[in-house]
Amino acid sequence: MHQNYTPKEIEAAAQQYWNNEQSFRAVEPTEKLASADPSKPKYYCLSMFPYPSGKLHMGHVRNYTIGDVLSRYHKMRGFNVMQPMGWDAFGLPAENAAIANNVAPAKWTYANIDAMRAQLKSLGLAVDWSREVTTCKPEYYRWEQWLFTRLFERGIIYKKTASVNWDPVDHTVLANEQVIDGRGWRSGALVEKRDIPMYFFRITHYAEELLADLDTLDGWPEQVKTMQRNWIGKSYGCDVSFPYDKVSTGTEGALKVYTTRPDTLMGATYLAVAAEHALATQAAKNNPALTNFIEECKRGGTAEADMATMEKKGMDTGLFVLHPLSGEKLPVWVANYVLMGYGEGAVMAVPAHDERDFEFAKKYGLPVKQVIAGKGEEGRVKGESSAPHLPFSLLSSLFTTEAWQDSYANKDGVCVNSGKYDGLDFQAAFDAIADDLAAKNLGEKKVQFRLRDWGISRQRYWGCPIPIIHCPTCGDVPVPDAQLPVVLPEDVTVTGIGSPLAKMPEFYQVPCPKCGGAARRETDTMDTFVESSWYYARYASPDCTTGLVDARAQYWLPVDQYVGGIEHAILHLLYARFFHKLMRDVGVFGDVSAAQHNNPSFNEPFKNLLTQGMVIAPTFYREKSNGKKLWLNPAEVNVATDAKGRPTGAVLKTDGQPVIIGGTEKMSKSKNNGVDPQAIIDQYGADTARLFMMFAAPPDQQLEWSDSGVEGAYRFLRRVWVFAHGQADHIKTHGHFDSAALSAEQKSARFKLHEILKQANFDISKNQFNTVVSACMKLLNTLEDFTKHETHAALANEGFSILLRLLAPIAPHITHALWIELGYGADILNAPWPQVDEAALVQDEIDLVIQVNGKLRGNLR
């Protein structure tokens, strides 16, 4: 028996044991998959799989520890647990590494996977490694390609042009991340928007279902559901057509816009179109200034955040349209804030009741016409309280910002200055104006979504090839099943200029599968979000060679608990939900009866969701002579404190000279504030790393890294070890328990133990693991205090068994070793979860708190 706590040996032995026993091998009942043995419910616990960047970072450790705690907790509670792991292996960083180090992306990726797998294993995760999935392998992505062809045939995937960031020097499409201050990250060239053909998933066809089914996700954080609802953005509005003014435009037809505020239609004073809009192109023909402006609008990247924060600019086209109800001539402007990709690429502007329109109108001297006033204020116009009847057209100078702020987005007001609509409230005006538009055939009510279709074409090498062949006679032909997978050649040179596949005739020169004529294979690859949209299903049957999944998926799906970063709250989680519905509708999960179709657990992939916060750490730096900051790793720095423990300064360990203390930020390479998990595991062991991670913050909050906090976690585990060995003889006697015969002091100790357990069981059911750790510490404190005065074998035995089992999911190695050593059983994984003895919680006396006017005034016993 070891008297000293030696995590390295203890952890290696425990991992060896689990490996030999295949403790985490997840097995589905073999007969009647769909109606599995109800006595052992299944629990599929999934953590978001890592991108194989090369090294584990603290975010991974946190993510996988949370998943592991949940897995082990459920295993001890009698669930049939499956916890898989895999690799989100396609993506941009592999190409960047290829350019920087002249190594093929495949080689780099596989080496990283090997390194990170070893690191993950050292954490002692209860993972079934036989289910490992790697998305860059043909046996995985061939089924993605298969699904693509089915969806293409069904029209769920279609082709259209879309804007991308174009680097005119490197002749390469750039990701938003690669555009820095409007310039290409490598070339430094000003980036421009370029329209290219791309394949799209028609996710908008599922918008209604994706929105409605959020209501069935009781196990998701409200915050995430709200974000998804807003992202999908269902709105009730009107299509409105503004007929062209024939004199200025020389054409028939109308300019179509969508608005959620048809009640303000009488206040429209101009229209704005995107730079790419046909009307803008027409107006620019004989207008060099407008041509220049349109060119200017096309400069810069495609990121929405940039669009929304840039200075609003516009230019008059000189063209007019007619107001559909009043017939008034309204000018048409080109504006850089109108996006061609949204709706119709044109908007009606109501400066009096829209903040952005108001700023624009003020800047360019366009008229502002108020048409909504607060209830009871009809007949007078805000900002001019003494003037009951101003002319309909107000200049912006008469219309103060404050007055506008009061009323601009006011749906509680009533119409003014709106002719026959005066006095109508929002809903009445909405209906009346929509009816009048419909009668004139110039508009109708319409439900619209903010959600846009998902463009998945990437002009990049390291991704899943799009299984399409372009034939001059047959058009876009999906690759037939027999020719799948379209294998991505792995031995390539990546230069960062253009797409490697487009330079490989041996890849793209192919015969047409339909007519046999010469054709060209698509050289774009898919967005890596596609792979991560269905991997959760693949884990159920990772070796399946007949489809995406087989019948085993019916047993394991849906995922019972999904764990991952909050940064995935919208895109990844929405795409995966979408994919689940696609797979269902293609029949991937087998024939779906109507009853199953209405079953939420069949329509959604993730029953419960836990979004974890980031891992952050302090930053330290020195100013270099050129004014730039030299970031120093926290491990290289000593922080000095005053007598009260407040930090007074910091010095570099190597030279003893001062460094500047920066903010506490997300661990990153750029700020050099990352702490290598491997170093922590090597020094203190995986149990300490896991314990600290779980203790330092609740899972959904940010976690601040602290070296001394890690030491504290280590100290606690050592105390557990020392206590166990000091008390081993008593604990092992397993004395008979007679709760009625306990002394007052023994009763009080047992009360404390069960009171702590009760709280801990409540906390763990809420995923609040930090207070579960705290409970373990309290249990040890209680046991230590108690055994100072007396020994009671049965009580020590019971108390310590509670402590070990409560701690087991968090620090599995040490608890595994002690459970066996103290003779509790062969394997703590098979031990039952500790239960509160309510009899222990009966109290003879209580504290009574006296409050007077809400203030504490006394305490009675």
Add this chain to the structure above:
RNA sequence: GCCGGGAUGGCGGAAUCGGUAGACGCACCGGACUCAAAAUCCGGCGUUGGAGACAAUGUGGGGGUUCGAGUCCCCCUCCCGGCACCA
């Protein structure tokens, strides 16, 4: 800019339903042990005043509801995540 979060001692955090604010840990201070240090153990620790009992004050800022607010409502500030090609 838009959407979603967050803010509690020197620090991380706790407070389940609106009812004793600061559990648990870290840091720090004092003591024991030691030739000494480390480790360990014991004690203290929001702020202000007081020798003390105690009193006042205190959960980012301002206002409100309530017998009573960290918790509910309104306004504001700062920080973080996402914004469709980072994953």
